[in-house]
Amino acid sequence: MELRHLRYFVAVADDLSITRAAERLNIAQPALSHQIKSLEQEVGTILLQRLSRGVALTEPGRAFADDARAVLAAVDAAKARARRIASGDVGQIRIGFTSSASFHPLVTGAIRDYRRAYPDVQVELLEETTASLLAAFRAGRVDVAFMRPGEGEVDDLWARHLFDExxxxxxxxxxxLAAETGPVGLADLSGEGFIVYPRRNGRALYDGIMAACAAAGFSPQIAQNAPQLASVVNLVATGIAVAIVPRSMARLATEGVRYRSILGPAPVAPMTLVRHPAPEMPHARIFTDLVLARVRGEAGEGSDASAAE
Structure with a gap:
């Protein structure tokens, strides 16, 4: 039994006339009569009672017509859903980000804008270290991510550098130095203990800090490692050591912490948008286009969303 047989029968059931149904279906009346008889043979019972003018549904015919309409409606709904998924209107997207990325307004704004534009897409958020996000891509657990990869770490993925923070x-x-205003020189911190984000979690941040300190003439004394940048800031609040963090972390208004900009060339935290090179579903491509448009818009406005004391 084919779907066209169901459509033919429903058309006849709606019109109660093979002649009118054939005209509406744009097929010859004898051909339609033959299809209905073949359908009755396959079902194993008479579905239509032939009258001098038109036809009438038998009791089995009425039940079959109701079920046929339900099947056709389900098929139409399935096709519509498949088209919406293919166009990115429904489905699921898994967005990853590092803990520091979640404090940057471009990242949070892009996720908010995407939710508003595609309310029927389920958004799953994954907060991980850069190293863990790279592993998640390899395992197929994330579709697109904001991260801070080191050189060569995303060569096999689609990646766009967004900004240097x-x-x-x-x-x-x-x-x-906490009560002073204005920038602080890195050399002024040369005798301090540092709380750092481990290199195994993110090479770019760690290497950038080490290089900046080396350029200032010293190698930082590592007092404590912390697995997340939010943890770094919380440990600074205990008073045990200082830290170098992305400027957007200043949005984390932690009691007991003061932020100072850095004198001279400061280390930067690059932010990169990463996805699979050829995603099967369009959601990741749509999201990346939205992010890149937002970056271009903010660059045009000359906005600067985060600042330190």
Whole structure:
């Protein structure tokens, strides 16, 4: 039994006339009569009672017509849903981001804009380290991500550099330099202990901090490793050491922490948008287009969404 047989029968059931149904279906009346008889033979019972004028549905015919309409409606709904998924209107997208990325307004704004534009797409958010996000891509657990990869780490993926975010010094509120205004020189922190984000979690941030300190003439004394940048800031609040963090982390208004911009060339935290080179579904491509349009828009406006004291 084919779907066209169901459509033919429903047309006849609606019109109660093979002649009118044949005209509406744009097929010859004898051909339609033959298709209905073949359908009755396949079902195993008479579905239509032939009258002198038109036809009438038998009891089995009425039940079959109701079920046929339900089947055709389900098929039409399935086709419509498939088209909406193919166009990116429904479905699912898995968006990853590093903990520091979640504090940047471009990242949060892009996710908000996407939710508003595609309310029927289920958005799954995954907060991980850069190293864990790279592993998630390899395992197929994430579709697109905001991360800070090191050189060569995303060569096998689609990647677009979004911006270089300046980094700032995060100081305990009791620190000798915390009450001052203006930038602080990295060399002024040469004797301090540093809380750092481990290199195994993100090479770009770690290497950038180490290179900047080396350019300032010292190698930082690592007092503590912390798995997330939010944890870095919270540990600074305890007073045990200082840290260098992306400027958007200043949005984390942690009691006991003061942020100072860095004098001279400051280390930067690059932000990169990453996805699979050829995603099967369009959601990741649509999202990346939205992000890139937002970046171009903000660049045109000359906006700067985060600042340190």
């Amino acid at each position: 300046p980094m700032v010094a995060a100081l305990p509120a009791t620190h000798r």
